[in-house]
Amino acid sequence: MDLKKRVEQCLGPDNLVVSMIECQGDLSVEVPKRSVVDVMRLLRDTPDLGFNFLSDLFGVDNLDLNKPKKKPTKKTEEGAETEEEPEEKGPFPPRYEVVYLLLCLERNERLQVKVRVEESDMEVDTLTPVWKAANWPEREVFDMFGIRFKGHPNLKRLLMWDDFPAHPLRKDYPLEGQGEERHLIYDD
Amino acid sequence: MDDWLIAIIKVVGIWVWVLLIAVVMTWVERRGAALIQDRPGPNRAGPFGLFQPLADGIKLFTKEEIIPTNAQKLLYIMGPLLFSLPAFSAYAVVPFGDKIILGGKEIILQVSDVNVGFLYILAIGSMGVYGVILGGWGSNNKYSILGGLRSTAQMVSYEVPLGLALLGIVFVYGTFSLRDISLAQQGTFLGFLPNWGIFKQPLGFILFIVAAYAEANRVPFDLPEAESEIVSGYHTEYGSMRLGLYLFGEYVNLVTISGIIVALYFGSWHMPYIDLGAYLGPISWGIVSFCIFFLKVSFFLWMFVWVRWTLPRFRYDQVMGLGWRGLIPLALFNIFITALFIQLTV
Amino acid sequence: MNQNPTPQTGHDTGDYVTVNIGPSHPAMHGTLRVVALTDGESLKKVDPEIGYLHRGVEKLGESLTYHQFIPITDRLNYCSAIPNNVSYEMAVEKLMGVEVPEKAQLIRVIMMELARIADHQVCIGILGVDLGAFTPFFYLIIQREEIYEIFEWFNGARLTNTFGRIGGVDADLPDDFEQRWEELKPNVRKANDETEKLLTHNRIWMDRTIGVSAFSAEDALNWGFTGPCLRACGVKRDLRIDEPYCMYDKFKFEVPVGKNGDVFDRYIVRMIEMEESLKIIDQAYKLYKEMPADAPLMARVPKVIKPPAGEVYSALESPNGELGFFVKSDGSAKPYRIRIRPPCFMIYQAFPELVEGELIADLVACLSSLNVIAGELDR
């Protein structure tokens, strides 16, 4: 059976699918933020899905996409504006996304699961109890976007140093930095 | 007065000679490594890079001496001295040839033929570890302390099988003097085997050479300075000629160990099956015996290089296990067999 | 502000000593740092610190055009840059829906497998060096140098190849490739044989590697292992077979699988993979020769690449494991978001679990056997 249908069958009854789109053969499903861990467990444990491998976990900042003037260009986007509304309503769709890349080793199927994170509530449940592999990627997302993961065992900055003041992969963080180096004290 | 003069000449002469071999060894080590590893090696300074040790020496001498701020200065400075001093003095009882007759005076080619020569080597050999300990401790660096600790445990553990392996030789030849042992290795036994230590103590030889590699901190027992694990171990913080003394002491140790191996197990200055001393004049025999001895020594020096670039390194617990669970029981067994054999045959 | 991250395991306590291994340490390839709480020689707690080679590659990608980003991908896994290039190109091609000509795919396969051999040679050589066996390193590195000669002669660069373009490759294999390849192949085999002789059945080597940092298959999957480290645990997973790309389904090769997931198994898996790669190159070159000389090398792609808005994830089997690129486009000439899924990022996060309770020497052995490349770890 088609993967899309199977995913719908699995998640549909509990209203866990916010939207589902396909791009060049990559299926991505958006799920509500509060039930992300349940969704993952369902996807992992349902026999005909069996997504038992977390391939990757990362964040995306949709700031530029959400700007009103860009609206025409993003009609092929997730369709968050046109399709059913996510429960977090706002003037624009939530700014951040956390994307989970799942993989079924038996059938070699891949699935993108994404949750949307609003600026007002930057907290997502951690996935570390389901997959230990989520440990560092979640730290990296926290480091780069400032999205916090509730229940993470060691939520510290991963790539930047502990006292770094910003979250560099956000779209409003300039490429050459905010001049942090001027504020750094290099002596001990 | 003559005796004094001869003694001084012998001391200075053999000292310079051993140092010279050690210097050449640094070149052999690097060229040998290159030969084994299919690459040119140092070949710029002089023919075949022979002046490389000289260049290294100049470099080490002229480098700035740095003492780390938090080092314990006294220990830090004493470390290399205490390491190289025993190394330089251990050769005193090892022979380097038979004897030479000059002006009717018989001169044995050995600095000092003491009747406790064996024990002297063991005692002096155990002193070298102090240099390692002091260097490791005085540097105030965790890698150095780890190196010092490893070295201490290793040296203490391997001195036991070393001594026990040597005991087998003492049983066979009935003396502690290295010269007497050397002299006793002439001729053959059982009709065809040379009267050498290795044929009388094959197990003892293997035990001795393993323990000697461990005592010399050479691969596969180079844990105190395991580069990939604890940077450089006890000499991480050393530079300039202090480092040079450590490195140099190591090579001098190699010369001494090779000399002991040859003197005890490989017939010293004797050729197998042929007694050259009977055909040559006293002076020429002295020189020839010296040459034979050092030819054999150079083979074992090469073996150190060869093994170093062939084998991986043991792990700390494996070294300890090998020493205490492998070598010591084997050495005791060797002593038992040797004693039994002597008891039955004599 | 404090420049240095504070060691998480604190300072020396009564019984334990904190040993700071790295970021500049002979065994910490590149700039890794491990803060280890040790009891004598054994490791009580291990805390890997990364980010010393963080160059903001993902951020850089957002300000460069699609083609400009290819040289940046060289700098990820600098031991084998070509799979990085190809993986990125494949992601963009997938986003654009471009089909790459078969001849270009074959050239990619040949170059990627050469890079795999080079990468495994470095990994095994370094593993030997870290365990004290210096000589195999040279045997392997000399042959890797020969492979780099081929790269140089094909791409103009040894390490940072910037191989291929989006939509294909920019140049055909030069005419004397066959001659060079026939010269190279026996030498690589010989170097591998010599390494095997020096290491595989060496008792010290076996003692040092068998059973060290063993990992079960479930744990490995849970931690997101891929590549040789996963296969060493006994999971037969290779993207070249499971999700074929670049005509890998047309080649016959074996995927080696280990049993215990220890350092020895990782080593053996890599050794066999090199041999298989040689076979793949032979087959790929045979197919390549059957192609007409004027077959296209590039798909029809516009000069300025503007993929339609959308997002795709595409992965391939790099020497270290699954190397994936997630590319999100907003329809402009610059990618909106590029996410790199480096294989050793996932592997290295399990490092504490792999080595805790073992000895310092095992930490070094384990780290080299994982083949953690700081470049792709920190990005």
Place this chain on the structure above:
Amino acid sequence: MDLYFWVFASMSVLAGLFTIAAKDALPSAMGLLTVFISLASLYLHLHAPLIAIFQVAIYAGAILILVVFVIMLLMAPGERLAAIQANVSYRGSGALLGMCLIGLVLVGTKGVSDIVSMKALPEGFGNPSMFGDLFFRDFLLHFEVVSVLLLVALIGGIYLCKKKL
């Protein structure tokens, strides 16, 4: 005036003083090493090379190394002995014990000098073979009893240290 004796005797006394006065553990151990070595030189001077070698090989080469090993295991490089040395009761009892020791040594020296006079050494004095004769023929029982005692001490030490047998 026996120069050799005085040099090494004063060296051993000075090194002994250094051993108890040093503020750091490892220099103190090095002081002890110097004492051992100068004592070994004195034994050499007394025509007892075997004792001298044993002094170096066993005391300096094995026992002191174990002491140093323990120091390295238990102390940090910066740690000093000052706190222990400042303890007045330790100092007092140390002084007392030292006085007693000196008294004992003086009495012993007098007793020895009363019964021993200068005489020529027998042939082969201090040879390993002579030692062997003494140990394994004349005093075999004593030797074996002592070695059993050491074995008992060894087993006791293992029993005390090993948490779980």
